[in-house]
Amino acid sequence: MISLSTPPRSAFSDGVQRDIDKIVETTVYLYTESRRLTKEVARARNLTGPQLTVVKMLQHLGDLSLSELSERIRAGNSTVSGIIDRMEREELVRRVRSKEDRRVVHIKLTEKGRSLAASVPIAPMEIFQAAIASLEAEEMATVLRILLKLAGRIDELVQASNTPQSEP
Amino acid sequence: MISLSTPPRSAFSDGVQRDIDKIVETTVYLYTESRRLTKEVARARNLTGPQLTVVKMLQHLGDLSLSELSERIRAGNSTVSGIIDRMEREELVRRVRSKEDRRVVHIKLTEKGRSLAASVPIAPMEIFQAAIASLEAEEMATVLRILLKLAGRIDELVQASNTPQSEP
DNA sequence: ATCACTTACTTCGTATACGAAGTATTATTC
DNA sequence: GAATAATACTTCGTATACGAAGTAAGTGAT
Incomplete structure (x- = not known):
């Protein structure tokens, strides 16, 4: 996961610049470490990070439309569509077309998905x-x-x- | 870019939980906004975010080996190898094998790469x-x-x- | 020197990730 | 109510991103 600064042609004292770098570094660390954690927990269940996120999200919130899901995990519809494709293939979720608005697709956990979600103690x-x-x-x-x-x-x-x- | 929490079955008061969520949210925001910015600046130069990061990195630090580059941008060698492939195709950089250690590949900016780097005012x-x-x-x-x-x-x-x- | 080991990098397979373009459906406008 | 626009989603092309496996080249231990 790419990030990161080129080094500063600094207008600040060395000490201040070091603090600034450290803050950037730590912020990035907090973010990337969280993702790494998700991935690690997911791996033990034969899932990917995003897939685990989706499973836990559906467990907590119930069925969501694909758009709602995209918004929650901050990813585009096309990305999530692919994720759901693979999760459907693994029978973790099902796509169910809405009856009120036939453009909408609801994503529902299967039994397998539900028990998997239950096996992960904390998000x-x-x-x-x-x-x-x-x-x-x-x-x-x-x-x-x-x-x-x-x-x-x-x-x-x-x-x-x-x-x-x-x-x- | 996926991230994010399932909602908390909170052990904290609503206020505290809201603060916690806000801190998570802001941290994620700071990180993702930085990436978005990189991407936006890069786009105007017909580059991708990571490619711009590499270009500016090489401009500031001079030639780097592929591993050094990987470390700096916090990505795996295989990822960076692909990025360099595409950048070489665009003639932004060249691979030059080290003479001291023939396993090592130095990544060097081309003229095109250098002038492109110069065209980006700040990283x-x-x-x-x-x-x-x-x-x-x-x-x-x-x-x-x-x-x-x-x-x-x-x-x-x-x-x-x-x-x-x-x-x- | 030789064999095991490590290191530096590449290649491959798979999964995000995004934007552009396409499809189907609903909403709006006239 | 037909044309137009907007919405929800999918598909496609390309670029990360990672881990596993492979290759080549150093390093060590004997």
Whole structure:
């Protein structure tokens, strides 16, 4: 999974730049480690990461349309369509056309899918959540505030960089 | 890009759970937004995200072996080998076998690759870095401390969950 | 030197992942 | 109510992404 910075031609002191790099690195780590975890848990059940995510999602939320599923796992319809293809092949889910709106496809867990879901004690993402939960209340509030500030700042910078230059 | 939690059968108060979800969400956002940005910038140059990352990496660091490149962009050798295949096809880079160690392949920017790199004003990841740099010194220190704590906690939890149970 | 081992990389098979284009169905507009 | 637009999904082409297996080239131990 690709990510990552080219090193900085820094305008900051070495110490600050090191902190910045460390924050980037840790954020990436938290994200990738969560995915790695999902994958590892999935592997033990002969599933892929996304497939496990889908199974747990359906277990918790009940049947979902393909679009709803796409939205929840933040992937495009075409991606999820493929995932469901393979899950149907493994008889983990079934596609059922909606009667109200015949464009819609509901994804339903099969018995096999349901028992598989039951065999996974916690959703992998819950490890991340548990870690966060172990923070002091104040730390949690602080980190949330700063992360949101970061996200907001990035939005601004993106806005800004969307207007100006263009090169050869 | 898949991610994401199934909803919590929460052991926490609603407020705390909402904070936890928000932190997860924001972390994922920061990561995925960075990737989206890379992709967007790359697209304008007829490159893919990873290809742009490679180009800027080589520009800043000079020639790298394929393994060094893999490590830097946190991807496996086989993945990077494919990326380099396509970049070679586009004449952005060349493979040059090392003379000291004939197993090693050095990846070198071509002229085309170099001028393309020059046409990208800032590495996309630098937007993330710029956002972080805009934090107060104290906030930066705090968020770093807490993120590291989180990362450490996750490591512990992973250790713990790697020893015990196993199900049908 | 020789054999086992490791390392650096490639190749292959499969699974995401996305966007563009296509199909079917529903909603809207006139 | 027929033409048009929008929606839900699928299909296709291409690019990651990974692990397993393969190849070639160093390293070690004896």
